[in-house]
Amino acid sequence: MTATQDSLPDTSTIRNPATGAVAGSVRWTDPADIPRIAAGLRKAQKEWEARGAQGRARVLARYAVWLGDHRAEIESLLIKETGKSATDAAQEVPLLIMIAAYYIKTMEKALAPERRPAALPFLAIKRVEVHYRPRPLVGIIAPWNYPVANALMDAIAALAAGCAVLLKPSERTPLTAELLLRGWQDCGAPEVLALTQGAREVSEAVIDNSDFVQFTGSCATGAKVMERAARTLTPVSLELGGKDPMLVLDDADVDLAAHAAVWGAFFNAGQTCVSVERVYVLESVYDRFVDAVVRDVKNLKIGAGDGNDFGAMIDETQLAVTERHVADAKEKGARVLTGGERTAGAGTFYPPTVLVDVDHSMLCMTEETFGPTLPIMKVSTVGEAVRLANDSPYGLSAAVFSKNIQRAKDVAVELDCGAVNVNDVISNLMCTTAPMGGWKTSGMGARFGGAEGLRKYCRQEAVVAPRTNVGAGGNYYNNSQRALKRMNTMMTKLALRGPRRKAK
Ligand code: NAD
Numbered sequence: 001m002t003a004t005q006d007s008l009p010d011t012s013t014i015r016n017p018a019t020g021a022v023a024g025s026v027r028w029t030d031p032a033d034i035p036r037i038a039a040g041l042r043k044a045q046k047e048w049e050a051r052g053a054q055g056r057a058r059v060l061a062r063y064a065v066w067l068g069d070h071r072a073e074i075e076s077l078l079i080k081e082t083g084k085s086a087t088d089a090a091q092e093v094p095l096l097i098m099i100a101a102y103y104i105k106t107m108e109k110a111l112a113p114e115r116r117p118a119a120l121p122f123l124a125i126k127r128v129e130v131h132y133r134p135r136p137l138v139g140i141i142a143p144w145n146y147p148v149a150n151a152l153m154d155a156i157a158a159l160a161a162g163c164a165v166l167l168k169p170s171e172r173t174p175l176t177a178e179l180l181l182r183g184w185q186d187c188g189a190p191e192v193l194a195l196t197q198g199a200r201e202v203s204e205a206v207i208d209n210s211d212f213v214q215f216t217g218s219c220a221t222g223a224k225v226m227e228r229a230a231r232t233l234t235p236v237s238l239e240l241g242g243k244d245p246m247l248v249l250d251d252a253d254v255d256l257a258a259h260a261a262v263w264g265a266f267f268n269a270g271q272t273c274v275s276v277e278r279v280y281v282l283e284s285v286y287d288r289f290v291d292a293v294v295r296d297v298k299n300l301k302i303g304a305g306d307g308n309d310f311g312a313m314i315d316e317t318q319l320a321v322t323e324r325h326v327a328d329a330k331e332k333g334a335r336v337l338t339g340g341e342r343t344a345g346a347g348t349f350y351p352p353t354v355l356v357d358v359d360h361s362m363l364c365m366t367e368e369t370f371g372p373t374l375p376i377m378k379v380s381t382v383g384e385a386v387r388l389a390n391d392s393p394y395g396l397s398a399a400v401f402s403k404n405i406q407r408a409k410d411v412a413v414e415l416d417c418g419a420v421n422v423n424d425v426i427s428n429l430m431c432t433t434a435p436m437g438g439w440k441t442s443g444m445g446a447r448f449g450g451a452e453g454l455r456k457y458c459r460q461e462a463v464v465a466p467r468t469n470v471g472a473g474g475n476y477y478n479n480s481q482r483a484l485k486r487m488n489t490m491m492t493k494l495a496l497r498g499p500r501r502k503a504k
Contacts, residue, residue: 014175018304018312018347026174029195029196037194038137038166043472045136045164048192048309053108053160060160062105062187064100067093074148074179081175083304083312083347088268092148092191096427102432103160103454110451111161111458122494125472127465132458134162138268139210141203141225142177143202143217144170145370151177151460154214155193157448161457162194168206170217171199172314184229201393202229212457215239216273218368219394219441221234226444231324237456238444239366240438241279242396245389246425248289249382250282252401256423258292260399261374266300266352270372271323274397274426278358278365279376290356292335293374297338297352304347313348313371322350322371325364329375334358339372341384360391382411390416395439399425416476418442 009131014023029037048056066361067074075089076339082089107308113131118124138158147169169177174197181195196202207213207228216223216239229236246258246264264276281289304311313319319342339353350372358365358375367374379385389398395417402408405422412420418437419428428434435449445456466472473479 001002004468009266014081016080016083017314018349020346021080022177023080024077026178026197028171028198029202030206031198031201034166034196034202034209037196038209041105041166041192042136043166044191044211045162046132046192048159048164049162053111053162056160056162057104057107059187059189060159061105061158063098063156063184063189064104065102066183066187067097070179070183073245074176077179078147078176079305079311081173082144082314083246084268085160085301085304085308086306087309088311092146095149096152096156098430099149099432099448100156103157106451107160107454110454111314112288113463119497121318121469122491125466125468125470127467129463129465131461131463132161133461135457137209137211138163138165138214138366138457139206140167140174141206141215141217142164142167142169145268145273147173147176148180149214149485151426152180154216154447157453158212158214158457159192161454163212163457164194164448166194166196166206166210168196168198168203171197173361179402184361187295196237207234208232209282210234213237216447220375222443237447238438238443239436240396240443241370241394241448242275242438242442243368243392243394244274244316244397244399244417245415246279246399247385247401248279248281249381249385249400249407249411250284250403251403252285252289253403253423254285254288255292257401258289258296260401260423261289261293261376261424262352264399265374266297266310266372267426269311269350270352270428271314271318271370273370275370275431276374276399276425277369279374280379280388281376282382282385283378283380290354290376293354293376295338297354297374300352302343302349302351310372311349313368315348318371319348319350322373324375324501325362325369325371326353326355327365328363329355329358332359332362334362334364334375360388365388366392373483377383384410386414389413391440394440397421397426397438404462416440418446 012025015021071093078089111132113129116128158165184193212238219240222240240474300309302310334355335357337354339351345351352372355375397419398415399421400408400411408422433450435446437446459493
């Protein structure tokens with residue numbers, strides 16, 4: 001460990017949060033080494049870009065196959081490092097492979113130069129093309145909650161775009177990324193992916209040395225990343241926290257909504273950016289919904305690893321946030337229907353906690369908990385549910401449940417957030433053709449979404465060439481003043497044809 005890594009504990013040993021057993025060890029990167037690592041990546045990137053989309057797709061395909069072949073090994077390390085249940089750990093690698101497969105299939109078309117039409121008919125003498133040229137070095141700063149998916153889904157997109165990638169995983173979960181990097185090397189891939197390990201100082205050096213930063217983490221850190229990147233005018237894409245609401249309308253399939261709420265709130269012990277953090281239920285179905293939720297929660301098997309649904313929290317700091325939110329809710333009159341106190345014994349376990357009689361005076365309804373709470377609030381009208389859902393500084397995603405899909409979609413477009421799932425939760429993450437990004441303090445830009453998910457890692461270069469030389473150069477100095485005047489009058493007239501028609 002380096003002397004500058006003063007925010008890290010003195011040890012490089014990572015422990016399993018569920019048992020306290022040693023999960024592995026890591027060498028922290030000295031921030032002073034990062035310019036040298038970045039220079040090496042920049043050198044290798046040139047050849048990587050020159051391979052073209054087809055050549056890169058072949059390497060990424062080999063990597064996707066490696067991920068599939070090593071799924072069990074990756075998941076086992078993931079469980080050791082995070083204390084996840086086997087059910088939770090089993091979803092990361094498949095999601096990553098699906099995203100990789102999508103890029104492998106679409107990258108050639110998404111990155112091909114694009115013809116654009118002439119802006120106005122009299123400009124048809126020009127042939128306009130937009131070329132997508134990779135930003136040479138992309139820095140990726142990742143959180144700890146999904147050490148495989150959250151770090152690698154962005155890295156794969158940037159690599160597909162032709163960039164080199166400098167990845168910094170969370171200092172709380174540094175081990176899985178080492179294994180994933182080994183996989184990249186085992187595939188015979190070029191040295192365009194490098195790992196840095198550490199906390200704030202390493203992140204800052206990554207930002208200082210990158211041409212684009214993809215950050216996933218809390219809103220507070222996101223603001224610091226943006227501030228740091230502003231020093232070098234480096235663009236950033238920010239995927240931040242959320243307080244995702246779920247709305248259960250009076251004509252909802254109540255059992256389906258309850259299953260979804262329980263999975264959406266408690267998946268990964270609630271440590272998911274797009275988890276269900278609060279529920280608004282119309283009063284006519286409220287009692288049935290609450291009963292179904294409690295029944296489902298009681299069936300969950302708690303514990304890390306095999307045979308379990310619901311695992312440990314990442315550490316005491318994260319657990320303390322949940323404790324604080326539950327204590328605040330109880331003090332203000334909420335009732336606890338399940339859980340409500342940390343599990344005795346080893347490990348950072350906090351049981352799935354269902355809260356009722358909650359309102360917006362409580363932290364559990366307004367601040368991101370990022371833990372296993374499911375506060376449920378009764379509402380009288382759909383309008384009230386929408387108003388409360390939007391009463392938040394966050395705007396990541398949401399869910400609406402109704403048997404009438406059109407009614408649910410009408411409600412969806414009243415919600416101020418980046419994505420809404422109808423009769424489901426979190427599933428928009430599988431739909432990589434659609435943008436995934438937060439509104440308000442939940443983020444800036446979109447993590448992925450069709451061709452844009454790759455093009456965000458590129459700079460756009462407009463190449464404008466003549467179709468014909470007839471009419472070109474009319475505004476040069478070598479033309480007479482009269483000809484210039486005639487040309488400007490004619491161009492103004494032609495350009496005003498459309499607006500004049502519209503203005504009538
Ligand atoms: P965090 O903000 O504490 O840390 C994220 C990363 O930033 C880590 O790698 C950390 O080392 C680094 N970092 C810390 N200080 C920094 C600084 N000053 N400058 C630059 N980098 C710094 O977040 P976390 O606790 O790891 O993750 C949980 C948060 O992430 C939650 O708020 C969650 O909602 C959010 N999240 C969002 C998404 C999404 O897609 N929107 C996905 C996962 C997690």
